[in-house]
Amino acid sequence: MQTVEQWGVFELAASGAEFRHEHRIIHIDGFEDKVRFMPDTVGEWTYATSTGESGVLHVTPPSPTNHGPVRVSNTFHFTYADGTPYIPIGTTCYAWTHQGDALETQTLATLRDAPFNKMRMCIFPKSYVYNENEPEFYPFLGTLFNPAFFEHLEQRIQQLGALGIEADLILFHPYDRWGYSKMPREADERYLRYVIARFAAYRNVWWSLANEFDLMKSKEMSDWDRFFRIVEESDPYNHLRSIHHSKTMYDQSRPWVTHVSMQDDNFAKTAALRDAFRKPIVYDECKYEGNIPKRWGNISARELVRRFWLGVTSGAYVGHGETYLDPHDVLWWSKGGVLHGESPARIAFLRRILEQAPPGGLNPTGEYYPCAGQPGRYYLYYFDYHQPSDYEFDLPPAASYQADLIDPWNMTITPIAGSYRDKFRLNLPGQPYLAVRFRVG
Amino acid sequence: MQTVEQWGVFELAASGAEFRHEHRIIHIDGFEDKVRFMPDTVGEWTYATSTGESGVLHVTPPSPTNHGPVRVSNTFHFTYADGTPYIPIGTTCYAWTHQGDALETQTLATLRDAPFNKMRMCIFPKSYVYNENEPEFYPFLGTLFNPAFFEHLEQRIQQLGALGIEADLILFHPYDRWGYSKMPREADERYLRYVIARFAAYRNVWWSLANEFDLMKSKEMSDWDRFFRIVEESDPYNHLRSIHHSKTMYDQSRPWVTHVSMQDDNFAKTAALRDAFRKPIVYDECKYEGNIPKRWGNISARELVRRFWLGVTSGAYVGHGETYLDPHDVLWWSKGGVLHGESPARIAFLRRILEQAPPGGLNPTGEYYPCAGQPGRYYLYYFDYHQPSDYEFDLPPAASYQADLIDPWNMTITPIAGSYRDKFRLNLPGQPYLAVRFRVG
Numbered sequence: 001m002q003t004v005e006q007w008g009v010f011e012l013a014a015s016g017a018e019f020r021h022e023h024r025i026i027h028i029d030g031f032e033d034k035v036r037f038m039p040d041t042v043g044e045w046t047y048a049t050s051t052g053e054s055g056v057l058h059v060t061p062p063s064p065t066n067h068g069p070v071r072v073s074n075t076f077h078f079t080y081a082d083g084t085p086y087i088p089i090g091t092t093c094y095a096w097t098h099q100g101d102a103l104e105t106q107t108l109a110t111l112r113d114a115p116f117n118k119m120r121m122c123i124f125p126k127s128y129v130y131n132e133n134e135p136e137f138y139p140f141l142g143t144l145f146n147p148a149f150f151e152h153l154e155q156r157i158q159q160l161g162a163l164g165i166e167a168d169l170i171l172f173h174p175y176d177r178w179g180y181s182k183m184p185r186e187a188d189e190r191y192l193r194y195v196i197a198r199f200a201a202y203r204n205v206w207w208s209l210a211n212e213f214d215l216m217k218s219k220e221m222s223d224w225d226r227f228f229r230i231v232e233e234s235d236p237y238n239h240l241r242s243i244h245h246s247k248t249m250y251d252q253s254r255p256w257v258t259h260v261s262m263q264d265d266n267f268a269k270t271a272a273l274r275d276a277f278r279k280p281i282v283y284d285e286c287k288y289e290g291n292i293p294k295r296w297g298n299i300s301a302r303e304l305v306r307r308f309w310l311g312v313t314s315g316a317y318v319g320h321g322e323t324y325l326d327p328h329d330v331l332w333w334s335k336g337g338v339l340h341g342e343s344p345a346r347i348a349f350l351r352r353i354l355e356q357a358p359p360g361g362l363n364p365t366g367e368y369y370p371c372a373g374q375p376g377r378y379y380l381y382y383f384d385y386h387q388p389s390d391y392e393f394d395l396p397p398a399a400s401y402q403a404d405l406i407d408p409w410n411m412t413i414t415p416i417a418g419s420y421r422d423k424f425r426l427n428l429p430g431q432p433y434l435a436v437r438f439r440v441g
Numbered sequence: 442m443q444t445v446e447q448w449g450v451f452e453l454a455a456s457g458a459e460f461r462h463e464h465r466i467i468h469i470d471g472f473e474d475k476v477r478f479m480p481d482t483v484g485e486w487t488y489a490t491s492t493g494e495s496g497v498l499h500v501t502p503p504s505p506t507n508h509g510p511v512r513v514s515n516t517f518h519f520t521y522a523d524g525t526p527y528i529p530i531g532t533t534c535y536a537w538t539h540q541g542d543a544l545e546t547q548t549l550a551t552l553r554d555a556p557f558n559k560m561r562m563c564i565f566p567k568s569y570v571y572n573e574n575e576p577e578f579y580p581f582l583g584t585l586f587n588p589a590f591f592e593h594l595e596q597r598i599q600q601l602g603a604l605g606i607e608a609d610l611i612l613f614h615p616y617d618r619w620g621y622s623k624m625p626r627e628a629d630e631r632y633l634r635y636v637i638a639r640f641a642a643y644r645n646v647w648w649s650l651a652n653e654f655d656l657m658k659s660k661e662m663s664d665w666d667r668f669f670r671i672v673e674e675s676d677p678y679n680h681l682r683s684i685h686h687s688k689t690m691y692d693q694s695r696p697w698v699t700h701v702s703m704q705d706d707n708f709a710k711t712a713a714l715r716d717a718f719r720k721p722i723v724y725d726e727c728k729y730e731g732n733i734p735k736r737w738g739n740i741s742a743r744e745l746v747r748r749f750w751l752g753v754t755s756g757a758y759v760g761h762g763e764t765y766l767d768p769h770d771v772l773w774w775s776k777g778g779v780l781h782g783e784s785p786a787r788i789a790f791l792r793r794i795l796e797q798a799p800p801g802g803l804n805p806t807g808e809y810y811p812c813a814g815q816p817g818r819y820y821l822y823y824f825d826y827h828q829p830s831d832y833e834f835d836l837p838p839a840a841s842y843q844a845d846l847i848d849p850w851n852m853t854i855t856p857i858a859g860s861y862r863d864k865f866r867l868n869l870p871g872q873p874y875l876a877v878r879f880r881v882g
Contacts, residue, residue, distance in 0.1 A: 298830075299828070302826075325831075368736060385741050386739045386741075388734045389732035389766055390766075392734060431741075432740075
């Protein structure tokens with residue numbers, strides 16, 4: 001009897017197959033004469049291959065750490081398919097899978113102890129400053145796909161999955177000296193269909209159509225629409241889809257865009273973005289902690305931590321990256337390796353705070369200071385460079401709240417004595433970069 | 442023989458007079474049967490009063506500390522009339538002249554040791570949070586002007602002048618419980634003409650048409666145009682004129698606006714403002730150092746110092762204000778008194794740096810990081826929250842430059858060994874909030 005757990009990967013030797021469960025029929029394209037399928041429902045499934053073979057697949061309940069793929073939930077937030085909240089705390093190592101086993105293994109070890117549960121990573125090799133080395137594997141052998149390249153990549157995707165990390169796979173990017181950014185139309189499409197047939201059955205996969213799509217001068221805007229439609233129609237599981245820009249924003253209102261991936265650090269825009277697109281807003285790139293000469297790669301750890309708090313209290317999510325100079329050009333943002341910065345510990349601290357909040361996500365509450373929460377239930381204020389020595393809060397009178405003073409940099413949570421409701425004044429330390437949390441007591 | 446120094450004040454008992462020097466005739470309106478005149482040219486003047494009396498006035502060269510009124514110079518900057526550079530480093534004590542002699546004397550003593558050379562101050566008393574006290578003097582006695590009010594105010598203007606401080610007089614404001622913000626049209630005009638006849642002869646006077654003009658609901662936009670025209674036509678000396686807004690910006694391109702007074706802290710706008718208006722940009726209000734609950738009154742000293750540097754390196758000027766809670770509600774921003782904050786010493790440090798720069802003002806140089814300077818001569822970079830460990834500068838190759846590392850908060854200037862030209866790389870400390878200065882060696 002063939003069995004697989006719900007949201008696990010079932011493999012079959014075939015060039016294509018149809019999987020059936022009760023009234024549903026799901027067509028799965030193969031790759032390299034193999035079919036990979038991720039069933040989303042427990043119970044008995046049947047299948048029929050394109051050459052007429054058939055069989056039965058028993059889908060068992062998922063193992064405890066398997067929550068399924070991540071979905072949009074509550075308009076502006078995410079959950080796993082089983083309803084477990086997913087709070088994206090991403091990082092970026094664009095080319096980490098092109099660095100050879102030693103460094104890639106080190107990256108995975110670093111991730112084991114890091115706070116990140118999403119990884120932005122390119123499929124194609126990358127050619128850019130601090131990343132001039134040739135990759136170990138190339139994706140194509142003449143007109144064929146290189147199995148070694150894709151086997152290697154799918155191993156890394158699986159390893160991320162085992163660490164609870166979503167692989168936000170960047171399908172195209174402009175940092176290229178080999179020609180992957182300038183392939184003909186047919187090659188682009190074959191590539192997309194192949195990648196999806198091969199990787200879509202991994203539950204931790206997201207599709208990022210491109211990094212800085214608008215810097216790929218050989219593509220038109222209509223190409224991106226077409227790519228999105230190909231991804232949408234080829235992916236039986238409807239994994240999350242986004243696109244990342246440099247200067248020109250893609251029309252994020254298109255129905256195939258599941259969430260808005262931003263390169264920006266003006267979190268005052270969040271409200272307008274939420275109103276305009278009614279989708280989760282993820283500031284995947286808000287500049288990186290580091291010390292390289294580039295403006296986008298040398299903000300201080302304190303500034304990046306500040307941005308995480310501004311983003312979260314604006315009702316959005318924020319991503320991390322790190323670019324400290326290294327004698328061997330091993331910068332986390334491109335190659336992975338180890339983390340040197342001071343922000344990850346503070347991001348872990350923030351992640352724990354968000355995980356302790358009621359499920360369903362935090363939305364901006366229209367307060368005088370940046371604040372996200374759940375009306376009548378939970379409020380997280382961030383005072384940024386403001387340092388009031390006291391402040392009159394105005395919470396709904398129906399409930400009574402416990403208050404905590406939070407120091408995001410020193411990572412302390414100090415309960416404030418008493419219980420609070422309605423309008424009340426709290427004395428505050430008169431220091432900048434502090435937060436206050438209210439929870440129903 | 443009647444004498445007065447150039448840009449000094451000559452007084453005459455008359456309801457009006459004409460002053461002549463060679464081909465020029467200047468008509469001066471009187472107030473309270475007095476005429477005040479500020480001659481701008483050395484030599485022999487004659488005058489004739491409205492009642493037919495006449496006389497000769499010998500205008501002598503100015504005393505060493507008298508540089509005349511401040512003018513716009515070099516499109517985006519200021520000089521005194523004698524050509525001495527004037528670099529505005531303003532502060533705000535809106536109602537300091539309505540606090541009684543003890544506090545007002547203390548304010549003057551504070552200003553003697555402070556770095557500020559411009560004071561934003563209201564003519565009318567102010568009614569607002571932390572400023573609920575009645576003024577010592579009221580401007581009107583029935584339908585007459587109250588001489589005690591205006592004598593007192595002009596004493597304060599003179600005292601500021603003796604300290605080298607320009608009095609940026611705010612003619613109207615909305616923080617009012619007595620009715621000064623809702624006077625009839627004729628009363629407004631009489632008031633304007635009176636104030637100008639009385640104060641315009643003081644060389645250190647600027648006219649700020651209003652603070653937050655758009656919050657004065659009893660005035661239309663056309664009223665502000667009219668007020669500007671009255672000020673322009675009534676002031677024989679063409680003192681600087683501006684207007685300050687809350688949300689709605691006055692059309693700063695109008696010819697009678699001499700410089701753009703901003704309430705804003707987005708210094709990325711400076712380039713657009715300079716391009717649009719071709720006038721000096723003065724961020725008179727970019728929020729205040731302090732600890733009150735209001736967002737506009739509790740930024741940290743470090744943040745205000747940062748804003749001064751961002752403003753200056755964007756090609757603009759920035760103003761200070763301070764709002765620390767006080768048991769007697771003596772907040773500098775409204776009442777004056779003493780300064781408690783940590784920013785003034787750093788603002789003094791910046792002022793000295795700007796005074797050491799070549800005259801003519803600093804303009805943005807289109808660099809990758811915020812930088813203002815004079816091409817081929819002087820460059821002042823500010824790295825804000827960026828912390829590059831090195832950076833390749835690209836200066837014009839013709840000259841050779843001496844470099845200094847500047848720490849705006851710790852107020853240190855550390856010469857960097859060597860001399861530099863063209864493209865060169867400098868190692869930097871990898872810490873945020875530092876500046877680098879290049880001067881032709």
